[in-house]
Amino acid sequence: MSGLKHEPGISDPDGFYQELIEAVQRLSPDDALAFSARLNLLLANHIGDRTVLREAIEAARKGLEDRK
């Protein structure tokens, strides 16, 4: 079964989350957006699989719609 992972996949979730927040929390909204764009592109290339990427884009987008 390929496709976007839903189960935990990061070995040190709290450590990762801390690192991510430390990288972004003092950025202006403009810089944070640029940072996110760069991070997205780097990770997307690392994943590579178009099906996984499509599912991830869809999952992120759907989450936004559900908030409304």
Add this chain to the structure above:
Amino acid sequence: MATYQYPEYPYHPPVFADGLAPTAQVVIVGGGQVGLTMALDMAQRGVASVVLDEDNTVSDGSRAICQAKRTLEIWDRMGVATPMMAKGVTWNEGHVFYRGEQLYAFNMQENPHSKFPAFINIQQYYVEQFLIEQAMQQPLIDLRWCHRVTGLETAPGGVRLTVETPDGIYTQPCDWLVAADGVRSTIRRQMGLSFSGQVFEDHFLIADIIMQREGPAIRRFYFDPPWGPEASALMHRQSDNVWRLDFQLGWNVDRDEELRDENVFARIRRMIGPDTPFELEWKSLYTFQCRSIDRYRHDRVLFIGDAAHQVSPFGARGGNGGVQDADNLGWKLALVVQGRAGQALLDSYDEERRFAAAENILNSTRATDFITPKTPVSEVYRNAVLDLARDFSFARALVNSGRLSVPAHLTESSLNGADELRGSVRPGSPVPALPLSVPGNTAASHLTDILGDGFTLLCFGPANAELRVESPLGLRLLHAGEDFHDSDGGIAAAFGVRDNAVVLVRPDQHVMACWHAPDPATVLATLSMITGDG
């Protein structure tokens, strides 16, 4: 001093009594790059045409300067590639810059043994001049300059055109009408066809300058250049030491102000530096759209080139796409006019070239979205790609300064037959112009040289050595090792030939079917797709 003197072609007043011209089999409206290619293709197949053009000279300005390999192969079939190659500037490489730094280079030549380079740059007025000179040698082409279509009436079995000349109006009936009258097509408007798509909110300024400058001919694309306010710029060498500069100005500009010589000169100076002398030859401010009509065949009226579809200039897919339209339609319309195929064959023109146009529009739209991001957020992503491209090679693949014209592979065409070989060249692909030798014929150096204008069967291997097939469509059989020598095996490799193979090639040099060892009935069954009696 201008580098080009515009020729004036002879206008002949209409001589038709009662203002009614004899019915023509084929009328082509528009004597530009695409319409002339169509007329030459039909003439080569023995079909006469009348070409109506509202003007009496060639393209005003250099316009579509990049002519792709496939276009050169098509013109080669019509005997008109030689003057194009002699005049044009050959290039294969593109270099992409961001804020003054070169990000990467790409090479468009997929096979160094091909007959033609990936591209030549040549001003469109030369292209049209060479096509016209060839057409004037061709008794089957009736070139009518300063004959402007002002009205159109369609009827079952034909079309009646109203044509205006400086000496009055006449009626021109025809069996078939080919609309090659460009992006502002009169025929399209007369028929009330919707031409819909996407508008891009941006202005581009073209400046053609004459300048002495050494160095290889390369396509140079600059994102956010350090010298100026332009969002992007493009530089291309043409013949006669003319250079195409293209500046992206943005949406909210004062058009008159931007076109003032002093402002244009200032932009050029910032780009080429303070010292190099230059003269301005041509300037043009443009915006663009990507759009298409819904169907390219409307009974007896066929749309080709910009009259059917419009793309952005990034990718050189407009002119090259139009020439491939003519290449696709020429043999089909010739067979229908000659009564050798049913009219349904023309629906395959619509199917195949709409598929190709959709691909061109997709590529052109994507390039334009990258060059002109539509929203602040898309601009953030675009700049992230460019920033990352300096250090990470993966991001260079995402940089899109125009995906340049490559030939359409009509892989989904309903005309395609068997696909047994599975090489890189498959049913729907154009045959590659790879090297070969022909015993006793030194003029034939590449595969496309021996295909001619009809259907061809390329036969490989002992199992097909005795194959003989005859078709009313005319079918030439060429046996590898006998009629031609694929000395380095490049042709066999391209088709995926291991030992035995037969490749059916269409008159436009696209592959129609690939078998291992077919019997004659199998080949004829595939050809019946063309005649419509299968």
